[in-house]
Amino acid sequence: MSHQRIPKRKAAIAAGGVVALGAAAILLPNANASQDAAPEQAAPRTLKAQDASDLASQLAGALGDAFAGSYYDADSRHLVVNVTEDDHQLVVQARSAGAAVREVDNSTAELTSAARTLKSEATVPGTSWAVDPRTNKILVTADSTVTGARWDQVESAVERLGDGMATLKKSAGTFTTFLSGGDAIFGGGARCSAGFNVTAGDGAPAFLTAGHCGVAAAQWSDAQGGAPVGTVDQAVFPGAGDFALVRYDDPATQAPSEVDLGDQTVPIGQAAEATVGQQVFRMGSTTGLSDGQVLGLDATVNYPEGTVTGLIQTNVCAEPGDSGGSLFTQDGLAIGLTSGGSGDCAIGGETFFQPVTTALAAVGATLGAGAGEQGGGAGDASGIGDGSGDAGSGSDDQWQDGHQADGSALTRTH
Template identity: 70%
Template sequence: MPKRKAAIAVGGVAALGAAALLLPNANASQDRNDAAAGGTADAKTLKAGDASDLAAQLQKILGDAFAGSYYDSGKQQLVVNVVSGDNNVIVQAKKAGAVVRQVENSTAELASAARTLKTKATIPGTSWAVDPRTNKVLVTADSTVTGAKWNRLQSTVQSLGSGVATLKKSSGTFKTFVSGGDAIFSQVQGGNVRCSLGFNVTASDGSPAFLTAGHCGVAAKEWSDSETGQPIATVDQATFPGEGDFSLVKYNDPNTQAPSDVNTGNGQTVQINQAADATVGETVFRMGSTTGLHDGQVTGLDATVNFQSETDPNGVDTVTGLIQTNVCAEPGDSGGSLFTQDGSALGLTSGGSGDCTSGGETFFQPVTTALQATGATLGGGDQAGAGGEAGAGAGDQAGAGDQAGAGDQAGAGDQAGAGDEAGAGDQAGAGGDQIGGGADPSGAAGDQSGAGAADDGSSAADDGSSAQTGGH
């Protein structure tokens, strides 16, 4: 594959409407009024990445007393929850530079609540994840959860106790967001499948490859960078549903030079220099060709999502271990890049509810987990080593997943037939309209309403509007 094509197959082609990417303090005040944080004079001022590292260290030090943590982006401090009244434990955490908050629910208690939800309330259109800011399990039901299903979910949550879990309704419907980003296409029976490339990587055998969503890799085997073009890459591994939503796709040409960056449009890119674990409270960015660049905050880790199976009306595709955020997304964004302003790769767009007008919840596959599972390293060529180190180091924080205990739900979904997602073209019509409706390719509205693709991505947008008949 020509080097030029490899260069456009990273991240997103939509307009850089989100000026927040270029503003160092963008969204810094979103968490300013979090009364639970309560900074201290001894607490260190930290970047989100450093806060994540400190949280991993304190989790080891505090042991069972550790009950989660989050990043107060307004004060730039790490807040650590502890359940022990042992002054020595509190002193240790404070000396390390964290804000310490005593809470009621331990990690084990919250994990137990998540297991109960798995057993009694694995219902299509539901999700749950630990919210360290409230020290509770946040349970969300989409608009399809009504009648007996809602009653079952509500009674299960109530049985956990008022201080353990909270339940909220989402106005949208949980679905996978296929299409988007720097678009990749596949021809399958029943139409075209369109997804988004997440990050370029180097496979364990040294060959060039990229990561995208697992439901994309299950849907189709061969992928092109244009709607009617010849395949340029072939799926090597794919996981969906179950313990994640990620695919490793190898370029057919072993000489492909695939850059480690995210194309944010208008000739601008963000260099991706490491893989990192997400931290609750940190500001993140998502790129996709349907809706452009959007930012928001991480709201939960190790989230479990129960998608309605697209092949079995009575089935459920359960995916565990995801990052939950309030960043919007729409059909056309699946597989796309979730990253930080300083160039850390965090996630691959999986699915969620809502849209970029009304908002909603969006879930992402952690990049560190995908790298570990596939044996790949971030970046291409001589950048692979750095990505490998980052991916390996992030493993230390795997304990954060214990908060939700949702990992037990792996495989609860019905694996059959995600490949027939090409038939989900009805969703894609909306995505296609949004691409085709691309207004001013250089305007600030680009990040506001999915207003469409940039000049440099207009061809991809044009392709997408017709490809949406089978879009995901």
């Protein structure tokens, strides 16, 4: 099977020292919500990705069982909503709200049932599945280790779901968690990346990272062989997620809600749900900055260590050491934490992320402007960011000139 190289944009990460987390400073264009046509003929609204996500949530409740998922068309900047019932009123309701509507065959209930079947019949290491609303099917992926009898098992399970319910593809890589020995944050001989600074439930400064990093070591440092600066408070992996809350050992640590891109930082305002089709950026201590699209939600991944559910599937590249790094949008919304996947930033592949919203709710933390800021003259204490490692050097590690799907220029300030 041929693989296309995934276009990527990288940023060099400041080596040595402790840096704060940060975000890209590019805002998507404002939505154009004016509608002059009759509701049944109304053109879809032009939306930012986050506005599309909010509208999708509203329509999911309003349409009930007829709602069969949605996705964001980044080219047209429209929300596309799938419906399974030929009900004129439902179509008019969705269109009048500003969505593009298409009728599909598979309902949400049918896709959910199919996913349960895969869990019982195709849970073997090296497989994953997630609902793809663009095809109205479940996308099942098997990595290079799934061969022989295990491949036959997965293929048979997909075939038993029936025509038009799922697609099966082979990945050239191997599904692994992206943990490595090296720089960034260090613990127990492993290297990971910090995701987002947060405020713990009791007001203490902390940061989120991957759960498999949290179970690998109890304490983490900002320098290889250095003194610990944070202690794991909670960690989930494998199971219902891949996330950990690490508390800063110094309660006076200043931990601003930012993602650092080297010499550019922009505040992260809030956490948000991912939307299929949405453009996202990933920052990690190994590969720096890369971008791509969300491909699927509520993904199940069968890692060698065990099964993880509820993840975001993307085509953003990542490599060992990027685990725990931040996934965010152009306008500064926190979306996910790097979990694992297959491939690398040379050949591409699949990468899965822990939703930030789910992690925050589970650990009782909050994210936003001023996260982790404490009083008491702590101006010389600063939080870890996923820019605190060695990302390499050379032209590939600098921001490249480019344009996003919305036409805005991607540049770096100096």
